[in-house]
Amino acid sequence: MSSQIDSSKDKSIRENRSRCDSFVDRLEQKLKCRREQNLFRKRHTLASRQGSTVKIDNHELINFCSNDYLGLANHPEMVSAFKKTADQYGVGSGASSLVCGRCDLHQRLEEKLAEKTGREAALLFPSGYMANLAVATTFAGRADGVFLDRLAHASLIDAARLSNARLHRYQHVDPSSLDLALKKSSSNEKLVLTDAVFSMDGDKAPLKELISVCNVNHAVLVVDDAHGFGVLGKTGGGLLEEKEIPVGDVPIFVATFGKALGTAGAFIAADQTIIETLIQFARTYIYTTAQPPALVSATLASLEVLESESWRREKLGALVKRFCSGASALGLNLLSSETAIQPLVIGGSENASRISHNLFDKGFLITAIRPPTVPEGSARLRITLSAVHTEEQVDRLLETLGSLL
């Protein structure tokens, strides 16, 4: 019986295949081209939980490429919150937030996030990608302009494109370049979107300078702190807290849960009017299923851990320092970054992939980041540190990099 089903399925696959043969051939060409350029992506499949070491194909590897900067992805209190809520609320949220998918836990998390960021309100999203799409498409349209740093995260670029606003790119971390672009623009609303910590370079946006440029030019500044929230600042409030920037200077703040907070999802924090406008108009809020309550509960627990275990931020800071000074003693070509993201620029994609493979053979997981994720000729090993690494693991990485480069 089952073989009969299989063979009829095979037949239908074959028929479909022949119907779009030339389409598939063109895709094969495209894939071949990507392979020849050393840009072909291969996915790793972990056979373990996330952590400072992971298992892949029976290899035990020290993991230096995750965004779980504080090691919270399997924090016992968060796991327990997740389980308890799953017992109580089940697994799925059942609907979008505007229909019946939003429960008291979503509300509590939004209130907590508003409080933590010192703002009137906050709104949850299933991912940072969707939060960024929401900001640009809700607050900019055809007659408006969106201004992005040259190295802005892909989700900000896509957000700007989807908004139909005029897209301007300014030089990386260069307020005067932004100033020039704003002065030349005749757009109605001007929306400036910037990463707080640049995801592939690890450097920080010059927020104070960007704020003055935006003020002078009547532009609205949006800061995406995906890589700073939880890690930077005394209480993990992010780059704004670290630089003691008054919340009023940055009207719209976006941050994610999938990195330092160890869960998944994102939020936008702003004043009530901005949040209410998003609730009414943001399509990536309205037309998507609300986050599972258990996940929301784990994120709530994560916020508690951020407060009670500040040692994680301190330890991460010490490991970053240790890595940087060891790397500079070895003469490694690190980008100038003070954050947990420590990119080692290799240049060519082939070289970067080869070194990544060599590191794998020596027991380290560090994927090569290649164009178009980073600019042409700047393929790199994006090394990330986590509070759950040991000093010994960092030293072993340095030793191995020294022997390979």
Ligand SMILES: *Cc1c(COP(=O)(O)O)cnc(C)c1O
């Ligand atoms: C990772 C990241 C995002 C996307 O967040 P997800 O929750 O993973 O979709 C957005 N912005 C920046 C700067 C990021 O690094």
